[in-house]
Amino acid sequence: LLEKLETTLKPFDLLMEKKAYKFTDLTIPGHWGHVGVYLGTQDQLIRLGLWDSPQIAPFKENIKKGKSIFQVRRTGLVFDSLQDFSNLDEMAILRVEELTNRSKEDQLYTLELLSDQLGKSYDFNFNAMTGKTITCTEMIAFSYGPIIWPMDSILGRLTISPNNIAELAFYENSPLKAVAYITGDKSGMHIRSEKELAKTLGFERHEDGLYKKFTECSNEVNPNPYDGAFYSYECNKLYKNTTYQ
Numbered sequence: 001l002l003e004k005l006e007t008t009l010k011p012f013d014l015l016m017e018k019k020a021y022k023f024t025d026l027t028i029p030g031h032w033g034h035v036g037v038y039l040g041t042q043d044q045l046i047r048l049g050l051w052d053s054p055q056i057a058p059f060k061e062n063i064k065k066g067k068s069i070f071q072v073r074r075t076g077l078v079f080d081s082l083q084d085f086s087n088l089d090e091m092a093i094l095r096v097e098e099l100t101n102r103s104k105e106d107q108l109y110t111l112e113l114l115s116d117q118l119g120k121s122y123d124f125n126f127n128a129m130t131g132k133t134i135t136c137t138e139m140i141a142f143s144y145g146p147i148i149w150p151m152d153s154i155l156g157r158l159t160i161s162p163n164n165i166a167e168l169a170f171y172e173n174s175p176l177k178a179v180a181y182i183t184g185d186k187s188g189m190h191i192r193s194e195k196e197l198a199k200t201l202g203f204e205r206h207e208d209g210l211y212k213k214f215t216e217c218s219n220e221v222n223p224n225p226y227d228g229a230f231y232s233y234e235c236n237k238l239y240k241n242t243t244y245q
Helices: 002-008 042-047 054-064 104-116 136-143 162-170 194-200
Strands: 014-018 034-038 069-073 076-080 090-096 152-154 157-159 176-185 188-192 203-206 209-221 231-241
Touching: 002 176, 014 162, 034 136, 034 162, 042 054, 054 104, 069 136, 090 162, 104 136, 136 162, 162 176, 162 194, 162 209, 176 194, 194 203
Parallel strands: none
Antiparallel strands: 014 034, 014 090, 034 069, 069 076, 090 176, 152 157, 176 188, 203 209, 209 231
């Protein structure tokens, strides 16, 4: 797994995480429970001409120690090595290709925005409209430039879940690309296809492209409550075209 990651990952890649053995896997909506930012190794950043810039200074010490993953956990902002981060059941690598291929100045600006998140505490309200506190997904939304991330309205708040981040990779004309999907079980590591990742996220391919599957249920008063049910429920599977604009 580490060999696969070391040959695949590029600075600014996003690492999706699923830990089925964690209680939070049941409380966070969607398949994925967390996302972290891969800052890159010292050698990679030297090749990009970023290592000696002041914007990398807040991250240098941890990168030298091999802790190249920058993320927000409930305890706050933390750094992880690839080996420690890989204690999971599933992982996906996503890439903002525009940022990977952008100028050095744009990459430095992203590093500056990422460093601006240092010192913030966890956003237990999951409110994507405030920058005083952050979640793992909000850190990315605040730092990766003018990307419109999918959001959900939950209890009157706009939130960005890890699933929202991953789903964007399958929008038509999306700035985000799925690079790898890896799962593990008792038999070992498995390299999955992009099609399998899309299916995991609820996408189905139709003749004219990928569509997101969702369920819509109606809740109506039963006109004949004497049969024991005061409400009648009817659910239908619907498909939504997902085009990034």
